[in-house]
Amino acid sequence: IFAALGGAIGALLAIASKAFAVPVNETAEKIAECLPGANCGGCGYSGCAALAEAIANGDAKPNSCTVAGSDIIKQISDMTT
DSSP: OHHHHHHHHHHHHHHHHHHTOOOOOHHHHHHHHHSOOOOOOTTSSSSHHHHHHHHHHTSSOTTOOSSSOHHHHHHHHHHHO
């Protein structure tokens, strides 16, 4: 009984994970990895993840981060072009 119950719950969880999956912007994740992670807000966004999402969507320029150096800005620019 417990094995059948466990299998049924496992199947329901697998279906639920597919049904409620959140789409992820891979470009934004790569940009967020390049950013320094200071979450200072100097760019006008709430944190580095929000800035990365804005850059990936074209709403912000790659040089928006005030903490990032020129090498990081070049990496981000290469990802967006």
